[in-house]
Amino acid sequence: MSHNLPTGAExxxxxxxxxxxxxxxxxxxxxxxxxxxxxxxxxxxxCGKDDNNSPGMVNVGMGDVGVLNYAYALEQLExxxxxxxxxxxxxxxxxxxxxxxxxxxxxxxxxxxxxDFFKAAITGAGATPIKALQTVYPSGTFSSKNxxxxxxxxxxxxxxSAYNGxxxxxxxxxxxxxxxxxxxxxxxxxxxxxxxxxxxxxVANDVVSLTSDNNSSLATNNVxxxxxxxxxxxxxxxxxxxxxxxxxxGSKLDVSGIR
Amino acid sequence: MxxxxxxxxxxxxxxxxxxxxxxxxxxxxxxxxLGQKLTAAAIPLAVGAIFNKAYGQTPAGLAAxxxxxxxxKLEYLEMFFYxxxxxxxxxxxxxxxxxxxxxxxxxTNHVSFLRGVLGTAAITAPTLATFDFTAKGAFNPADATTYxxxxxxxxxxxxxxxxxxxxxxxxxxxxxxxxxxxxxxxxxxxxxxxxxxxRRxxxxxxxxxxxxxxxxxxxxxxxxxxxxxxxxxxxVTTRATAANVYGSGIDTGAATYGAGTNxxxxxxxxFRAESNVTQGDSTASAGVALSAxxxxxxxxxxxxxxxxxxxxGLDVTTVASIANNFSVSGTxxx
Numbered sequence: 001m002s003h004n005l006p007t008g009a010e011x012x013x014x015x016x017x018x019x020x021x022x023x024x025x026x027x028x029x030x031x032x033x034x035x036x037x038x039x040x041x042x043x044x045x046x047c048g049k050d051d052n053n054s055p056g057m058v059n060v061g062m063g064d065v066g067v068l069n070y071a072y073a074l075e076q077l078e079x080x081x082x083x084x085x086x087x088x089x090x091x092x093x094x095x096x097x098x099x100x101x102x103x104x105x106x107x108x109x110x111x112x113x114x115x116d117f118f119k120a121a122i123t124g125a126g127a128t129p130i131k132a133l134q135t136v137y138p139s140g141t142f143s144s145k146n147x148x149x150x151x152x153x154x155x156x157x158x159x160x161s162a163y164n165g166x167x168x169x170x171x172x173x174x175x176x177x178x179x180x181x182x183x184x185x186x187x188x189x190x191x192x193x194x195x196x197x198x199x200x201x202x203v204a205n206d207v208v209s210l211t212s213d214n215n216s217s218l219a220t221n222n223v224x225x226x227x228x229x230x231x232x233x234x235x236x237x238x239x240x241x242x243x244x245x246x247x248x249x250g251s252k253l254d255v256s257g258i259r
Numbered sequence: 260m261x262x263x264x265x266x267x268x269x270x271x272x273x274x275x276x277x278x279x280x281x282x283x284x285x286x287x288x289x290x291x292x293l294g295q296k297l298t299a300a301a302i303p304l305a306v307g308a309i310f311n312k313a314y315g316q317t318p319a320g321l322a323a324x325x326x327x328x329x330x331x332k333l334e335y336l337e338m339f340f341y342x343x344x345x346x347x348x349x350x351x352x353x354x355x356x357x358x359x360x361x362x363x364x365x366x367t368n369h370v371s372f373l374r375g376v377l378g379t380a381a382i383t384a385p386t387l388a389t390f391d392f393t394a395k396g397a398f399n400p401a402d403a404t405t406y407x408x409x410x411x412x413x414x415x416x417x418x419x420x421x422x423x424x425x426x427x428x429x430x431x432x433x434x435x436x437x438x439x440x441x442x443x444x445x446x447x448x449x450x451x452x453x454x455x456x457x458r459r460x461x462x463x464x465x466x467x468x469x470x471x472x473x474x475x476x477x478x479x480x481x482x483x484x485x486x487x488x489x490x491x492x493x494x495v496t497t498r499a500t501a502a503n504v505y506g507s508g509i510d511t512g513a514a515t516y517g518a519g520t521n522x523x524x525x526x527x528x529x530f531r532a533e534s535n536v537t538q539g540d541s542t543a544s545a546g547v548a549l550s551a552x553x554x555x556x557x558x559x560x561x562x563x564x565x566x567x568x569x570x571x572g573l574d575v576t577t578v579a580s581i582a583n584n585f586s587v588s589g590t591x592x593x
Contacts, residue, residue, distance in 0.1 A: 097478050099463075106483065109564035116554045117568075120547045121539040164441040168434040173426035174527025174541050180422040181538070181569040183441070184448035185485055191452035192484040195469050200358050202453040203365060208446055210364075229368035230442035 056250055058130050062257035064175050065127040067166050070236055071179065072118035072129055073253055074162055077246055078155050079115040080135045082108035085152070088142025100145075100196065107152070107189055114182055121178075134248035149197045156190035157207050158242055159183070164233035169258050187231075207232055323429040323436050324380045329575060330440070331373040331382060332592055333420055336582055337366040337413055339387050343400060350403025352467040355457055359410075362450045369443055376439065389591055394584045407458050412504045414451035415486060416573070416581050421447060423508070423572030426528050448570070452484040459483070485567045488534045507532040508577035530574045536565045 060069035085091050085104055094101040122129040141147050163183035170176045191202035203210075209228050236255035244252040341363030344356070351359070374381045392400040392409065400406050421444035424430055430437050456469040462479040482490060489505040508530030527541030540546025549565040551557050557565075579592035586592060 099478060102478065102480060103484075106485070106564065106567065109560050110485075110568040112556055113549060113560070113565060113568040116556055117538060117547055117549065120553075124539070124544055124547065160445050164438065164445055167425065167441045168438050172526070173428075173431060174539070176431060177422070177426045177526075177528045177572060178539055180425050180441070180444065180572060183445055184418050184422060184570040185568060187445040187448035188452035188455075188485045191449040192456055195453060195456055199354055199469060200361060200453075202358075202449045203361055203446060208365070208449075210368075227368055228372040229365035229446055230372065230439060231445040233438060233442055 057252050057254040058133065058250075059254040059257060060130060061127075064170055064172050065122065065125065066255070066257045067170050067179075068118060068122050068125070068127070068175065069130045070166060070253070070255055070258060071163070071182070072115065072122060073133060074159055074239070074243060075111060075115040075118055076133045077135060077243060078111040078159060079108075080133075081137075081151065081155055081246075082111050084135075084137070084142055085148055088148065090142060090144055090148045103192060103196070104148075104152075107193075110185060110189070131251075133251040135246055135251070136248045137246060146197075149193055152193045153190065153197060154242075156186055156193055158234070158239060159186040160190055161207070161232060161234040162236070162239040164231055165235050165239065166258065169236075203229070323427070323433055324377060326424050326427055326430055326575075327373055327377050327436070328380070328382045329579075329592070330421065330424065330443070331370065331377065332385070333417055333578070333582060334366055334369040334373060335385050336390060336585060337417065338363065338370050339385075339390050340392055340400075340410070340413060340585075341366055342387070343392055344406065346401040347403050347406050348401070350466075354468060358453055358457065362410075362453070365446055365450065369446075372439070372443075376436070385591070389587060390585050391587045392585055397584075404461070407454060407461070410454045411451065411458060411482065412581075414447055414454055416504050416578060417447040418444060418451055418570060419504075419508075419573040420575075420578040422570060423528075423530060423574055423578070425572075426526065455482045455484045483567065486533045486570060487563050487567050489532055503577065503581045505533040508573040528572070530577065531571050533571050534566045535569070535571055538569055 058073070060066050060073060082104065086108055091101065091104060094104075119129045137151070141151050160183055163179050163186065167176055167179060170179060190207070194201045194204070209230050209232055236258045240253040240255050247253065341359055344351075344359045344363065374384075392398070398405050398409060400409055421440055425437060425440055425444070430440060453469070459479065459482055460466075460469045462481060481487075486505060527539065527544075527546075529535075529540075536549045537546050538549065547553065549557075549568075551560055551562065582592040583589050
């Protein structure tokens, strides 16, 4: 995909600019333009090669590879979380063979497999995986049942909403299928973790559009109408706003290339 | 010049810019996805097309009607199945009854949602008489244990069906329909997980709760909340269908996937058994064969984890053959 002006017998830049601005109220456009370094700089930015390289952030890239790296980033976060769970005081205190211990073990296995799979798959596709991310968690995250399961719930629900919201940005059927194979496992995780916290909360209204929902338009928000029982998916930018709170400076994600 | 990049730059300054420009901000979201594929000169024309599409009366995605109607039939099957929970007069705790009611509500909502998307193109609504949950006398769905085994089979099949349908050309081509299908897919997986937890609790002697934090010795892991291998733990009552539910689908040939070519090796869409451990392969790539020796991190992982970490999809033909077990005519899902 080219962000540069076409060459040859194409319209001139001046020709292009006029219709492009049509949907935008002229006054407000320049108002916002002025908020940056001025209209000229903004137009130049529009002509720029990529949107990436925000200082200190990890850019996942563009296209299908961008989505794969985005998934790799989220799986890194989940895998790291369960790795730390297993060295935390809550897990260490669980009885051998107890249900919660066995469930947390399986989640650890699955997420580490997802993480390492994505790294191998991205490399195998001839692309470059993002670096290993550094995580940060609130103190006490791994010390009590409630804090471990609440964080696990947040990560699993986030993963489901992220895969669902990113599906539309994947162009290869094979990669879309791959994402589908993983997201349903994440949803299975989310359901059992939620049930361990509060029985029968596996499809509660905070993750599935049930009865009261401000987002009433499917097309607008990728969220089902109230009463549709659709998962509430999230856009990549919505997801990283949450994920970045668990990532250290220098590891925070920039997903502006996924669109 | 890239229109979408400009909007993106503005958005960094003012996150609400889309709303300010146009409260119907989805237009711009749609444009940003589509714009990648267009030359700058084509954008003004495309803008008109997008506005027509987004503001028009006709819901997008009619090209995917056959897929949506097939999904609708499956949702009807599930909806009527959960209505039949009242036939089970003993063996369910109150929390289990609540859970089945919750799931039943979801399936009813999915039916309504899909009918709304399809509009006049929706199939004639079936009735309870269309379905036979005994599978011609093979099962007694009034028995609590059998009922839950059937529920697991239906949910897991539903997950596989949506997963297999998502990469269809006509589904992928319509981002709204694709996202809706994905958003149903994960809800079915949540259902499957919960049904499996209820069954696991029963196996461990708890008739009342899926919250099994108390160690039970020996604790039965079966069934897990995720599909493990081909789930040989499926009770005898559903063995007849288990081979299909967790086995492989039809993996070659365009006919099995309907019109189009996005199945089979070229696209990397294979309908393998749930025990599959090779992921991401296609004719262009060997993919990744997952085992304890794939990565040093995996060294002490149990073998089952490698298939559990991935669910597998199914083709329409195989899903129909499973679902037809529960149709009176034996052909409703064809």
